[in-house]
Amino acid sequence: MEKRIILPVEGMSCASCSSTVEKVVSKLSGVKKASVNLATEKLDVTYDTDFLKEEDIAKAVKDAGYGIVEQYVSATFDIEGMSCASCSSTVEKAVSKMDGVKEVSVNLATESMTLLFNSAVTSKEDIINVVSDAGYSATDREVEKGSTETKEDNKEKHIKVMWKRFISSAIFTVPLLYISMGHMVGLPLLTVIDPIHSPVAFALIQLVLTIPVIAIGWSFFTVGFKALVKRHPNMDSLVALGTSAATLYSIYGTIQVILGDSSFAMNLYYESAATILTLITLGKYFEAVSKGKTSEAIKTLINLAPKTASVIRDDVEVSIPVEEVVLGDVLIVRPGEKIPVDGEIISGNSAVDESMITGESIPVEKKVGDNVVSASLNKTGSFKFRATRVGQDTTLSQIIKLVEEAQGSKAPIAQLADKVSGVFVPIVIVLAIVSGLLWYFLGQESWIFALTITISVLVIACPCALGLATPTAIMVGTGKGAENGILIKSGEALEIAHQLDTIVFDKTGTITEGKPVVTDVLVFDELSEHDILQLTASAEVHSEHPLGQAIVEKAKEMAIDLLSISDFLAIPGQGLTVSVEGISYFIGNKRLMTEQKINLDDKKETVNRLAQEGKTPMYVATKQKVIGIVAVADPIKPSSIKAITTLKKLGKQVVMLTGDNELTAEAIASQVGIDTVVSEVLPEDKANQVARLQKQGKKVGMVGDGINDAPALAQADIGLAIGNGTDVAIESADVVLMNDDLKSVATAIELSDATMRNIKENLFWAFGYNILGIPVAMGVLHLFGGPLLNPMIAGAAMSFSSVSVLLNALRLKRFKPKQ
Numbered sequence: 001m002e003k004r005i006i007l008p009v010e011g012m013s014c015a016s017c018s019s020t021v022e023k024v025v026s027k028l029s030g031v032k033k034a035s036v037n038l039a040t041e042k043l044d045v046t047y048d049t050d051f052l053k054e055e056d057i058a059k060a061v062k063d064a065g066y067g068i069v070e071q072y073v074s075a076t077f078d079i080e081g082m083s084c085a086s087c088s089s090t091v092e093k094a095v096s097k098m099d100g101v102k103e104v105s106v107n108l109a110t111e112s113m114t115l116l117f118n119s120a121v122t123s124k125e126d127i128i129n130v131v132s133d134a135g136y137s138a139t140d141r142e143v144e145k146g147s148t149e150t151k152e153d154n155k156e157k158h159i160k161v162m163w164k165r166f167i168s169s170a171i172f173t174v175p176l177l178y179i180s181m182g183h184m185v186g187l188p189l190l191t192v193i194d195p196i197h198s199p200v201a202f203a204l205i206q207l208v209l210t211i212p213v214i215a216i217g218w219s220f221f222t223v224g225f226k227a228l229v230k231r232h233p234n235m236d237s238l239v240a241l242g243t244s245a246a247t248l249y250s251i252y253g254t255i256q257v258i259l260g261d262s263s264f265a266m267n268l269y270y271e272s273a274a275t276i277l278t279l280i281t282l283g284k285y286f287e288a289v290s291k292g293k294t295s296e297a298i299k300t301l302i303n304l305a306p307k308t309a310s311v312i313r314d315d316v317e318v319s320i321p322v323e324e325v326v327l328g329d330v331l332i333v334r335p336g337e338k339i340p341v342d343g344e345i346i347s348g349n350s351a352v353d354e355s356m357i358t359g360e361s362i363p364v365e366k367k368v369g370d371n372v373v374s375a376s377l378n379k380t381g382s383f384k385f386r387a388t389r390v391g392q393d394t395t396l397s398q399i400i401k402l403v404e405e406a407q408g409s410k411a412p413i414a415q416l417a418d419k420v421s422g423v424f425v426p427i428v429i430v431l432a433i434v435s436g437l438l439w440y441f442l443g444q445e446s447w448i449f450a451l452t453i454t455i456s457v458l459v460i461a462c463p464c465a466l467g468l469a470t471p472t473a474i475m476v477g478t479g480k481g482a483e484n485g486i487l488i489k490s491g492e493a494l495e496i497a498h499q500l501d502t503i504v505f506d507k508t509g510t511i512t513e514g515k516p517v518v519t520d521v522l523v524f525d526e527l528s529e530h531d532i533l534q535l536t537a538s539a540e541v542h543s544e545h546p547l548g549q550a551i552v553e554k555a556k557e558m559a560i561d562l563l564s565i566s567d568f569l570a571i572p573g574q575g576l577t578v579s580v581e582g583i584s585y586f587i588g589n590k591r592l593m594t595e596q597k598i599n600l601d602d603k604k605e606t607v608n609r610l611a612q613e614g615k616t617p618m619y620v621a622t623k624q625k626v627i628g629i630v631a632v633a634d635p636i637k638p639s640s641i642k643a644i645t646t647l648k649k650l651g652k653q654v655v656m657l658t659g660d661n662e663l664t665a666e667a668i669a670s671q672v673g674i675d676t677v678v679s680e681v682l683p684e685d686k687a688n689q690v691a692r693l694q695k696q697g698k699k700v701g702m703v704g705d706g707i708n709d710a711p712a713l714a715q716a717d718i719g720l721a722i723g724n725g726t727d728v729a730i731e732s733a734d735v736v737l738m739n740d741d742l743k744s745v746a747t748a749i750e751l752s753d754a755t756m757r758n759i760k761e762n763l764f765w766a767f768g769y770n771i772l773g774i775p776v777a778m779g780v781l782h783l784f785g786g787p788l789l790n791p792m793i794a795g796a797a798m799s800f801s802s803v804s805v806l807l808n809a810l811r812l813k814r815f816k817p818k819q
Contacts, residue, residue: 001049002032002049003046003048003099005044005045005047005054005057005099005121006042006121007054007058008041008042009036009041009042009043009061009067009068009069010041010069012036017038021036021043021066022036024060024061025043025045025057025060030051031045031047033046054102072102073118074114075117075141075142076113076141077112077113077114077115077127077128077140078141079091079112080137080138081137081223082106082111083223083284084235084425085424085467086232086234086424087108087467088106088108090227090232091106091131092105094131094134095113095115098126098130099122100117100119101115101118101122102115102116102117102118107471109471109474110404110471110475124140128140134230134232135223135232155288158288159289162285162288165217165281168212169274169278169281170278172212172213173213173271173275173278175209176206176275177275179205179209180268181271195266199262199265200258202265203253203254203264203268204254206250207251207254209270210250214243214273214277216277216281217278217281220240220280221236221240221244224236224238225240228240228241233429234425237425237429238429239277239459242456242459243272243276243455245454246451247273249269250269250273254268267448269451272455272790272791272792275792276791283802286806302400304338304375305322305374305396306337307321307322308320308321309341310331310332311330312331312332317332323391325341326387328386328387330346330386330387331384331387333350333372333378333383333384334378335380335382336378336379337377338376338377339352339373339374339375339377341390341394342371342372342374342387342389342390342393343386343387343388343389344370344372345369345370346384346386347383348368348382348384349365349366349367350379350380350383351363351364351365351379351380352364352366352372352376352379353376353377353379363379366383373394374389399487402487403478403487413760420767424770428457428461429458431457431774432453432458433454435454437450439453452790452791453778453788455791456777456789456791457777459791459794460773460776460777460789460797461770461773461774465762465770466763466766466767468802469759469762469765470759470762472762472809473758474491475809476755476810476812476813477751477752477812478491478494480813481748484747484751485723485741487723487736487737488735488748488751489733494756495752497718497749498750500699500701500717500749501699502653502655502698502699502700502701503652503654503655503701504655504656504689504690504701504702505654505657505674505742506705506709507634507657507658509705510742511637511668511672511742512634512635512637512668513635513636514634515550515634516632516634517550517553517554517632518550518554519631519632519633521629521631522606522628522629524603524627524628527628532620532627533554533560534561535585535587535620536620537552537562538563539568540552540587542565547616547618565579565580566580571588571595573591574588574591575588575589575592575618575619585621585622586621587621589617589619593619593621596621596623598621598625600626607629611664611667612667613633614664615633615667617629617631618630636668639742640742641673643741643744643745646743646746647746647749648673652749653676654673654674654675655674655678656677657686658678658680658681659680659681659682660680661679662677665677665680666679686704686709687711687712701716702716702718702719703721703722703745704720704722705721713732713733720735720736720745720748721736721737723736735748743817746817747817750818751815751817758811762809765804773798777789
């Protein structure tokens with residue numbers, strides 16, 4: 001297949017450069033045409049996708065000494081008109097063939113399409129037109145105003161329409177069933193429409209009752225035959241073919257009855273056609289309801305946001321729609337109200353319930369300077385805050401975007417269903433025709449019998465169940481994750497997470513709080529603990545070192561007045577020196593004491609004990625001797641021990657990475673129960689340590705929170721970022737833990753395991769249903785004296801298969817973490 005792409009090239013400085021790039025690319029196998037424009041710095045290539053990939057072209061340009069600047073944009077479209085996996089496969093194939101399209105994924109459950117495309121080659125209008133040509137309609141979510149609410153309204157409307165269609169169809173189908181089949185089971189029938197006494201009336205009244213049912217279900221025929229003409233048959237094509245065959249044969253039979261051959265009156269298929277359409281409409285209704293339930297997570301998140309906000313404008317409090325809040329606005333929140341946008345408290349304090357964002361049920365105390373997030377619930381006090389993120393930038397909006405993207409993505413396991421469903425419908429059509437012909441020519445049966453077989457095979461086949469098996473489970477799984485404060489960014493991450501066998505934790509800010517605190521104040525002279533703290537805090541208030549700031553914070557807590565100091569001198573990597581009332585003091589680490597030739601021999605035992613407890617000693621000394629030690633430690637998070645114990649119970653190897661010295665690292669590890677420690681790791685070396693584990697055949701999950709964790713998070717099979725960490729870490733990760741409770745790591749793995757088990761169950765039932773159902777419909781049991789599958793039962797079974805897959809996916813809503 002030929003495809004054209006335009007790639008921006010960087011590094012070209014003259015005509016010789018552009019000529020070099022052109023020659024290199026032209027020589028590639030499969031390239032039909034290549035031209036480089038030096039002025040626009042763009043490479044225009046037409047190539048055969050059977051021989052070459054875009055990555056190969058980019059590599060060739062890179063090997064020639066130049067670079068490719070990827071200028072792809074992402075877009076999401078809502079797709080209407082898809083009824084089964086064959087439909088989603090058709091749309092995906094049609095769009096993937098377009099010039100400039102790099103990646104495309106169509107999700108049947110969310111009825112959406114996400115893609116990456118080069119806007120220099122193709123446009124959104126082109127994409128919409130290609131989808132239209134394939135027989136479906138696409139709407140750009142960015143263009144569609146209030147897209148999410150509109151989509152929800154459309155879903156509700158669709159559910160109501162399907163229910164009305166079912167009721168309307170049933171009104172005509174029930175009497176039709178009674179007339180056509182009631183007398184077979186002994187039910188009374190009026191003489192005027194009895195097949196024995198009035199065969200013409202019997203046939204005509206069935207025709208009259210069937211026409212409205214066909215009219216009500218006309219979309220099955222328009223969509224089904226349109227797809228068939230375009231050589232992309234789908235589930236509607238199967239239904240349209242089956243019911244059309246039954247109806248057309250029945251009309252032929254009715255004409256024969258009118259012409260005098262009353263034997264045809266007992267071989268009409270009107271009731272089969274009408275019942276199939278009615279039952280499949282009922283199945284579509286249940287499917288629509290179930291689909292609505294799978295996407296409840298998004299709806300719940302959207303409903304969390306308050307609709308109005310109390311803002312101070314020109315010193316007056318006014319209530320405005322939340323969409324009109326702008327950056328820098330000062331807002332007021334009272335007890336019991338939801339916080340409209342993200343911001344920073346400037347006055348007042350309160351306890352805020354952030355469970356809807358973090359999954360953490362205990363309210364968080366908030367004071368001046370603390371951040372608050374949109375949709376969280378103010379519990380006790382009133383406060384004012386300044387808006388720092390509004391509109392699409394708020395935490396809630398970002399969460400909704402992440403969950404939507406994850407629900408629209410595909411897990412690798414979905415490729416299996418995609419491949420099968422792509423060829424499924426044509427195979428079924430062939431099987432239906434072949435089995436009908438075989439029964440007619442070799443089975444010595446009537447052509448009515450052969451037609452029954454053909455209709456049954458067409459109707460029982462259900463690619464819907466295959467298409468819904470994976471995306472519905474992913475929708476529920478990612479939604480359930482969001483409820484527990486776990487944002488899973490893609491279907492692939494959800495699939496891989498349960499396969500992890502090694503979990504690597506960064507220490508600072510992940511296992512520990514990331515904020516040092518004073519743990520011990522030891523005195524070796526006539527000074528008191530108060531005096532030592534007062535002296536060190538007075539010196540460290542002029543320092544920027546985190547350990548020094550911990551001492552200053554401790555002094556503030558104890559309301560210690562600071563001393564006047566002079567001759568302050570910071571010594572990088574060692575500490576500092578100051579003078580107080582003419583006396584010089586040295587405050588710092590072992591290196592500073594050694595430089596000043598201060599004897600530490602009698603303090604070795606004390607220092608070793610502190611180190612074994614994971615504490616860092618800061619010496620306080622005069623020129624002659626050590627007069628005190630202030631021990632500072634980064635406290636372990638309360639959840640760390642329980643989380644690591646749970647992971648070990650799940651059979652995972654737990655590793656701790658840290659830049660700390662070996663003694664301190666081992667102390668922390670022993671407190672939380674970690675057996676494997678890699679200490680004194682430079683920030684830039686963390687990704688290498690993850691890669692080393694991967695080379696040993698491990699599936700590695702990396703848990704971190706800082707900028708220096710980002711490369712390791714990206715390197716790992718699954719990166720898990722602590723949600724209160726940096727934006728860079730969150731961006732690099734596959735899973736975001738919205739709270740800092742490490743038990744969420746185990747919960748994410750358990751959720752992945754439960755979701756994958758559900759997907760495998762869905763695929764088993766979807767495949768199993770078709771593997772068993774189609775042979776029965778083909779009459780295999782009848783060969784051995786067994787029953788023949790009635791087309792009506794086939795229709796009911798087909799509808800049930802899709803609904804059963806959806807119901808099984810909804811079982812995931814009951815998921816609860818084990819720990």
